[in-house]
Amino acid sequence: MRCAAAFLALLLCLYWTVAQGESGGLTGNDITQTEVQSEILGVKSTSDQTNITPDIWAELKELRDMVIEHRVELRNSKSKMEKLEQEITAIQTRLTASESKNAVLESKMTDSENVVKELQSENTELESKINASENVMEELKKENTDLQSRVTASEDKTTVLEARMDASENEVEELKRQNADRPKVAFSLGLTDDGDIGPFNTDITLKFSKVFTNFGQVYSPTTGVFTAPVRGAYYFSFTTMDSRNNAFRNVFLYHNDKRVLCSTNNSANGYEGVSNSLVLQLEKGDVVYLVLPAGDSVFDDAADRTIFNGFLLFPL
Structure with missing residues (x-):
């Protein structure tokens, strides 16, 4: 124990x-x-x-x-x-410091996320703008294609017009050349201011002394003869008046020594006129003139009642 x-x-x-x-x-x-x-x-x-x-x-x-x-x-x-x-x-x-760092990182991460969201929003807007720009570009491309087509068509038309213009200019130049080569032939004449001419005992060649126009100097007032400068077709016309009563009035148009046209009128009243015209084919050097037969007369004064006209239609 x-x-x-x-x-x-x-x-x-x-x-x-x-x-x-x-x-x-x-x-x-x-x-x-x-x-x-x-x-x-x-x-x-x-x-x-x-x-x-x-x-x-x-x-x-x-x-x-x-x-x-x-x-x-x-x-x-x-x-x-x-x-x-x-x-x-x-x-x-260390944990406290890490938590502080984590808080800072979370704040930065939040800011970054906000920035990312803003960037995403801006990117969306940019994509919309880009899409709109692409649509505008497509429209502009279409319009440009249409314009190019129209320009091409216009250029083709311009080319055709230029070709036609060149052809027309060539034709004009040819006509100018031909016109330059073709002699200028035309005359318009009045007989006299002295009143009655005739009647005479023989046929006479009427000498038209009043020269209105005489291109090419093809008519001679001294001889009363028109001389053809080139071979061609010529147009002639004349009008005569007689002051006598109850008398025949005749005027003949001669080609060289051949009478080709006669104007005749017989009236009981004086101061009656007669007109005539024709186209002649003349060789170079051929002559045309008006002849007053014996026993007939014509009348002319300042009113130019008796006239003689002629011009070259075209060379042959």
Whole structure:
């Protein structure tokens, strides 16, 4: 019974020692082997008094070693705990800094997302504008194609017109050349301002002394003869008047020595006129003139009642 009480007292001492170490009251240096031995000796003296067996001493030694080992492990555990606390503090500091960085990054990310949304909106607007521009370009291409077609057609027409213009200009030049080569032949004449001419006993050639026009100088007022300068077709006309009453009035047109036209009129009243005209084919050098037969007369004055005209229609 006493052994059990002593063993219980020893266990209580060991428990108190461990409790003091955990609470910081004792350190590993405060409890020495001497103190433990003194406690054991105290217990030993008591056990000697109570006749405790030697095995208890071995158990007590083992218990002592266990206590020391636990205290060392406890001291190591505390050191590790302090290191862990420091590491945890450092990790918390890094975590706080990381959270701050994450907050900044989230803010930047939000700003970037807003910028991306704005850019997407602008891109959509640009795409719409590009589509509209492409549509306008297509319309302009169509209009340009139409204009090119019209321009091509206009150029073709212009080419045709230019060709026709060239042909017309060539024709005009040819006509000008022909006209330049063709002699200018035309005359218009009045007989006289003296009144009655005739009657005479023989046929006479009428000499028209009043020259209105005489292009080419083809009519001679001295001889009363028209001379053809070129071979061609010529037009001639004349008008005569007689002042006598109840008389025949005749005028003949001659081609060379051949009478080709006769104008005759017989009137009871005086101052009656007669006209005639024809086209003759003449060779170069042929002559044409008017002849007043014997016994007939003509009348002319400032009113130009007796006239003679002629011109070249075209060369042959």
